[in-house]
Amino acid sequence: MRDAMISQRTYPRVAAALVASALALGLFAPASALPATPAAPVDAERLASLQSRVDALTAELDALDRDLGIAAEEWNAAREQLALARARADAAVIDLAQAEVALREQQRLLEERAAAIYRNGAEHPLATLLGASSLSDLIARLRFLNALGEADARTVASLSSQRDYARRTAEEAEAAAKRAEELEFELAARKIEIELRIQERQELLANAQAEVLALLAEQSAARQAEEAAFLRRLLAGSQDGTVSVQPGSPVETALAYLGVPYVWGGESPTAGFDCSGLVMYVFRQHGVQLPHYSRAQFALGERVTPADLKPGDVVFFGSPVYHVGIYVGGGWFVHAPRTGDVVRLARLADRRDYAGARRYEWSMRTAPPAGARSTAD
Numbered sequence: 591m592r593d594a595m596i597s598q599r600t601y602p603r604v605a606a607a608l609v610a611s612a613l614a615l616g617l618f619a620p621a622s623a624l625p626a627t628p629a630a631p632v633d634a635e636r637l638a639s640l641q642s643r644v645d646a647l648t649a650e651l652d653a654l655d656r657d658l659g660i661a662a663e664e665w666n667a668a669r670e671q672l673a674l675a676r677a678r679a680d681a682a683v684i685d686l687a688q689a690e691v692a693l694r695e696q697q698r699l700l701e702e703r704a705a706a707i708y709r710n711g712a713e714h715p716l717a718t719l720l721g722a723s724s725l726s727d728l729i730a731r732l733r734f735l736n737a738l739g740e741a742d743a744r745t746v747a748s749l750s751s752q753r754d755y756a757r758r759t760a761e762e763a764e765a766a767a768k769r770a771e772e773l774e775f776e777l778a779a780r781k782i783e784i785e786l787r788i789q790e791r792q793e794l795l796a797n798a799q800a801e802v803l804a805l806l807a808e809q810s811a812a813r814q815a816e817e818a819a820f821l822r823r824l825l826a827g828s829q830d831g832t833v834s835v836q837p838g839s840p841v842e843t844a845l846a847y848l849g850v851p852y853v854w855g856g857e858s859p860t861a862g863f864d865c866s867g868l869v870m871y872v873f874r875q876h877g878v879q880l881p882h883y884s885r886a887q888f889a890l891g892e893r894v895t896p897a898d899l900k901p902g903d904v905v906f907f908g909s910p911v912y913h914v915g916i917y918v919g920g921g922w923f924v925h926a927p928r929t930g931d932v933v934r935l936a937r938l939a940d941r942r943d944y945a946g947a948r949r950y951e952w953s954m955r956t957a958p959p960a961g962a963r964s965t966a967d
Contacts, residue, residue, distance in 0.1 A: 640801050644809075647798070651791050655928045656943075658784045660912040662854055662864055665777035666883045669855070672770035679763035686756035693749040781854060785929060792930075817935045820922055833920040838954040840902045844872045844916045844924045846959035850933045852926045857882055859961035863926040863933060865914045869904055872916060875960055876952035884914040891948035899947055905938065906945040917947065 795806075820833075824845075827834035835842045853862025857871055866884040873880055880887050887904065888911045894903050905923050907913040915925030918935070926933045938944065 636801075637805075640799070640805055643798070644802055644805050647791065647795050647802075651788065651795070654784060654788045654791060656908070656912070658781070658788060658929060659865070660908070660910070661777055661780045661784055663866060663884050663912045665774065665781060666855060666864070666866060667885065668770060668773040668777050670881055670883055670886070672767065672774055675763060675767035675770045679760065679767050682756060682760035682763045686753070686760050689749065689753040689756045693753050696749055788929065816937075820920065821935060824918065824920070824922075833918075835918075836901065838956065840872050840876050840916060840952055840955075841918045841924075843875055843955055843959045844868070844933075845918070846962035847872075847933045848924070848935075850926070852929055852931050852933070854929065855882075856926075865926045868924075868926045868933060869914050869916060871960075873904075873950060873952060875955050875957075876950075878950045878952050880950075885911045887914060888946070888948060891950040894947040894949050896944075896947070900949070902952065903947045903949050905947045907941055907943045908945055909943070911945050913943075 824833055824835055835845065847859050847863065847868065850859050850868075851862045852864060854864060855867065856862035856864050857867035859871075863871065866880075866882055866887060869884075869887060870880045870882050880890065884906060888906045891904070894900075899905070899917050901917060901919040903917045905915050905917050907915075913925070915923040915936070917923045917938070921938050922935050923938055924933065924935055927936070
């Protein structure tokens with residue numbers, strides 16, 4: 591109950607911040623601020639031709655966005671692998687040092703006992719044998735000396751094996767770290783290549799005819815108006831109770847970052863977000879530790895069917911998975927879409943590459959969303 595009261599107190603500030611973010615994004619722009627439609631009428635055949643060109647360019651950009659998303663998430667995976675490989679290498683170095691110290695100590699003890707045997711004739715193996723009083727006593731002493739020698743040999747062999755294993759582990763970990771660094775470099779190079787291709791397509795799009803740009807502006811204005819209407823409905827709470835923001839929930843947390851720029855590998859509102867970085871950052875505030883990699887996030891949590899989707903579930907896209915967002919209800923989700931865009935709402939029905947959803951065991955957030963922009967920003 592106390593947590594709910596805290597969340598209720600913080601909710602008005604979050605809602606105000608969401609409205610400010612929406613205004614900054616132009617989601618509530620008046621009709622007069624929307625791009626003007628072409629002054630000259632366009633006949634049906636001409637319009638169909640222009641729409642076909644727009645669709646072709648948009649399809650190319652979508653394909654490049656998909657490639658870039660895959661590369662981004664594979665780069666995130668490489669970073670995770672690199673961190674694990676380095677941790678393994680560090681642990682192996684420590685294990686190796688400890689094994690060598692233990693081996694040296696055991697060897698020192700064995701050497702000291704050998705020296706004591708020669709200093710004290712009573713402990714010499716020959717003296718032990720010569721001191722036997724009968725055949726059965728001699729056999730018993732032989733077995734004792736043999737067991738003692740075998741125990742010492744097993745101890746040294748075990749320590750030597752441990753040292754050899756630690757050395758092999760260190761070598762394997764070093765090789766893994768090197769490969770991870772190579773993979774990170776390869777994916778960074780791929781990132782540059784794809785971004786250059788996207789820039790090329792965007793320049794082609796920018797240089798298109800005015801009629802093409804006007805059609806794109808119409809489509810963009812329609813999407814923005816739809817997002818604005820849903821955001822107003824979400825913040826106000828629908829009359830049927832199916833769409834609303836629960837104070838202290840992951841949905842409320844995620845909506846606090848509307849308008850934060852998409853940044854490759856980003857995982858904070860100050861540096862920017864990529865898709866899996868946004869999900870990781872949001873759920874960390876709700877007690878869920880996730881990797882910064884959508885495919886790894888997809889492997890965690892409880893599987894959710896489309897019919898059972900609830901606000902706060904995490905939705906994934908692509909095969910293999912390369913994109914992720916947080917379901918907010920009403921068929922919409924919030925995500926960090928692509929390079930050049932910002933954290934925003936999108937309709938689930940507009941995605942043809944839906945891969946599935948997961949539900950994590952999260953707890954209510956009791957403090958304001960971390961790093962969220964205030965209304966004064």
